[in-house]
Amino acid sequence: MCKAITTTIYKFYLLLAAIALPYNAFSLELTNSELTYLQKTSAIKMCVDPDWMPYERINQFGHHEGIAADYLSLVAKRLNIQVKLVRTHSWAQTLEFAKQRRCDIISMARKTADRQAYFNFTQPYITYPFVVATLVDQPFIESFDLIADKTIAAVKGYAVTEHLKLQYPTLNLIEVANIDEGIQLVREKKSFAYVDSALAIGYKIQQSATLDIKVSGQLHYSSSPSIAVRNDEPLLVNVIDKALASITKEERQAIYNTWVSIRFEKGFDYSLALQVLLLVGSFLILSLYWNRRLIKANEKTRKAVNELNAAKTLLEEKNASLEQLATVDMLTGLHNRLKIEESFEVELNRYDRFHSVFSVILLDLDNFKQVNDEYGHLTGDLILVEFAKLLKTHTRNMDFVGRWGGEEFIILCPETDLIGAEFLADKIRFEVEQFSFPEVGHKTCSLGVTTIREGDSQQDIVLRADQALYKAKGKGKNLVELN
Numbered sequence: 001m002c003k004a005i006t007t008t009i010y011k012f013y014l015l016l017a018a019i020a021l022p023y024n025a026f027s028l029e030l031t032n033s034e035l036t037y038l039q040k041t042s043a044i045k046m047c048v049d050p051d052w053m054p055y056e057r058i059n060q061f062g063h064h065e066g067i068a069a070d071y072l073s074l075v076a077k078r079l080n081i082q083v084k085l086v087r088t089h090s091w092a093q094t095l096e097f098a099k100q101r102r103c104d105i106i107s108m109a110r111k112t113a114d115r116q117a118y119f120n121f122t123q124p125y126i127t128y129p130f131v132v133a134t135l136v137d138q139p140f141i142e143s144f145d146l147i148a149d150k151t152i153a154a155v156k157g158y159a160v161t162e163h164l165k166l167q168y169p170t171l172n173l174i175e176v177a178n179i180d181e182g183i184q185l186v187r188e189k190k191s192f193a194y195v196d197s198a199l200a201i202g203y204k205i206q207q208s209a210t211l212d213i214k215v216s217g218q219l220h221y222s223s224s225p226s227i228a229v230r231n232d233e234p235l236l237v238n239v240i241d242k243a244l245a246s247i248t249k250e251e252r253q254a255i256y257n258t259w260v261s262i263r264f265e266k267g268f269d270y271s272l273a274l275q276v277l278l279l280v281g282s283f284l285i286l287s288l289y290w291n292r293r294l295i296k297a298n299e300k301t302r303k304a305v306n307e308l309n310a311a312k313t314l315l316e317e318k319n320a321s322l323e324q325l326a327t328v329d330m331l332t333g334l335h336n337r338l339k340i341e342e343s344f345e346v347e348l349n350r351y352d353r354f355h356s357v358f359s360v361i362l363l364d365l366d367n368f369k370q371v372n373d374e375y376g377h378l379t380g381d382l383i384l385v386e387f388a389k390l391l392k393t394h395t396r397n398m399d400f401v402g403r404w405g406g407e408e409f410i411i412l413c414p415e416t417d418l419i420g421a422e423f424l425a426d427k428i429r430f431e432v433e434q435f436s437f438p439e440v441g442h443k444t445c446s447l448g449v450t451t452i453r454e455g456d457s458q459q460d461i462v463l464r465a466d467q468a469l470y471k472a473k474g475k476g477k478n479l480v481e482l483n
């Protein structure tokens, strides 16, 4: 009666807990006797494999972690009991402690005939294959039978170790305390291979970045461990079994992902590398694309600049030739009238500003009409060209020699007074007189000379020079007259 009341109260307590927790003992459909058992049992003691990652281990803080730890944590929550860790140093010690009832359960143990003398077993909650690890230079092992005569290391007390003893009695088996010891023996070539679960070896290789050890073959043996429960408490295995059965597929997957993904996080994250690769790749492609566009744009710019430069050169040439056309007399190559008038302006300004005197000589060939009449207009042109050359030859560079119009020429002499200009004019008259034109022989010229006076305009100066020239002609030609 009293037991029925307490069971009801416990059920009520579990009902309250059900509101807060997604799962609990109430939802496990436990029998009354199981509930009563749980009510009495607030905590159970657990032994584990202290070094068998990713399945389980006791970490540096003395806590149980790994796949088995997560399963046990869920079991504890479902049953609302405390699971207390009993620390051991090796798997062999774990088995020993459990046999001595110093712990109530072993978190992960394979059901074997031997062990059944001490334990009940829940349903298996995980399955894993066993593999053979060797040095990297060993070839692939197709069958374990091929290495059955070799020295092989395996952890003492593991079910797989017992299996090897039974299956391969001739095997030279070295029983080690843990995976580290086993792998070290292989590394030192004291053992040909080490046998353990694929995940445990893979985890170790990844964690310690081991490059000299590889998985060379697989055993035709896999393990499906259960939770081993002391067999003197039959109800305990029932409730743990029910709690285990309540763990969903998603929860199992999440546990697996947690511990198996650790391997990759601490090793090489290929997905991250792929992302980085894609990012860098995209960046490179983008850079290449921009580079190509930039090169094309540069080519266009260079072409445009070249065209612009060519156009500029052409324009400059055109301008120069326009300038030439505008300032040079086409027949003789001397300054034309426009240019002489410009030079006049410059000299007049210089006179106004600095009182720099300048003189003007107006001249033409005597009786030039006869040349045209006798030899033709073209010969007349040649004579004018040769006469222009004579003028250029016998004047200074700074003098402006130009064709004033028709057969009339003008010489503008900067920084030259009347006496200087008269001297130059007479020299020209003499040189022309001496010269023999190839087409017509000797010719003479007449020259009128004047110099700048205060208040002169261009017309005033040219008029005075013209008057002097007229005077020279009137006096018999081949003369220099001043005005």
Ligand SMILES: Nc1nc2c(ncn2[C@@H]2O[C@H](COP(=O)(O)OP(=O)(O)OP(=O)(O)O)[C@@H](O)[C@H]2O)c(=O)[nH]1
Pocket: 364, 365, 366, 367, 368, 369, 370, 372, 376, 377, 378, 379, 380, 381, 384, 405, 406, 407, 473, 477
């Ligand atoms: N071939 C040629 N003849 C020209 C040019 N300009 C003017 N003349 C000629 O020069 C001659 C000038 O004749 P006039 O004014 O009588 O002068 P002139 O015969 O030299 O006589 P004076 O000046 O008195 O010595 C004319 O026959 C014009 O046709 C020209 O560019 N080329």
